[in-house]
Amino acid sequence: MNPDVFRSEDLRRGMLIEVQRRTATVIDESGVETHCAYSPGIRLKEFSNFAVGDRVEYFPGNASQEPLITAILPRVRKISRPGPGERHARELILAANVDLLVVTVAAAQPAFNPRFLDRYLAVAERFDLEALICINKVDLQPELPPEAAYLEGVGYARVSVSAETGTGLEELRAKLRGRLAVLSGPSGAGKSSLIRALVPGSDPRVGEVRDSDGKGRHTTTTSHLYATEDGVRIIDTPGLRELGLWNVEANEVAALWRDFRPYLGRCRFTDCAHRTEPDCAIRAAVDAGAIPEFRLVSYYRVLETLAGEGERP
Ligand SMILES: Nc1nc2c(ncn2[C@@H]2O[C@H](COP(=O)(O)OP(=O)(O)O)[C@@H](O)[C@H]2O)c(=O)[nH]1
Ligand SMILES: [Mg+2]
Ligand SMILES: [Zn+2]
Structure with missing residues (x-):
């Protein structure tokens, strides 16, 4: 690249909507x-370190120079995971x-499962992101699951939608406008359908729901940011679809359960995992009906996942 080809006043600012190798x-x-x-300078310094949503400075191209990204602007936040x-x-x-x-789950087909909601909400807490619960396929099941109503009660915003109708x-x-949102949720929840x-x-x-188990297939392969004229910006990323609690220690998990927080530090043991320990404030809250059982169950599932006991919803 010849620096004489463009002047700094030719540079513009924009956002990456898709990232490839070159x-x-x-x-x-x-x-x-x-x-x-x-631009060659960037490639040496930060190659493979760009992400969809990054703000960049770029030269839009002219007769003698192809379009070039010249700088990456400071990020305010990132969602990351360990490499493969x-x-x-x-x-x-x-x-x-x-x-x-945006935590998307189906109201039916596949059957509503609060464990998925809890996991992705924990991901939101982990990355310090606001979460929006999106119950899709309400054409198949219009009734709001009680677990979703409870989560709304602890402060998570919720919408009920049908990508179909x-x-x-x-x-x-309206809830997406003015934000930069990332779409998450299990396969088959209807993420691709919602984007469309x-x-x-x-x-x-858009994947087919397999008749045998009702689970959708993986179809999205690269992250993409979709932007509309009316101010919706939403990222579809395959890396987040199945779940993601990375680099989290077992003793940090309970704090990702928003409704557990008032009770933390009140157990008899300071390192209480809220399993079988005596005088556990979390389990006492569950027994008293202040926290519903499903929250404790999904917390245990995540602990099992971290302990390498495999993933299950
Ligand atoms: N009835 C109904 N089916 C839907 C709705 N949204 C998606 N689907 C279907 O659910 C299946 C999985 O959708 P898809 O968008 O591929 O899910 P993804 O895996 O989360 O991207 C497809 O067969 C869709 O046609 C909806 O609102 N209502
Ligand atoms: Mg999809
Ligand atoms: Zn405890």
């Missing part, structure tokens, strides 16, 4: 997309600058 797509304020290469396989120690950034985690989508749009419904002209592949 190129990335940037969107500007007015929704114009530019496919850019990385032998690169485990290396951080993989799934999304940057996100300020809302359009119910609740306007309310969802929210973002005109988008085409995330």
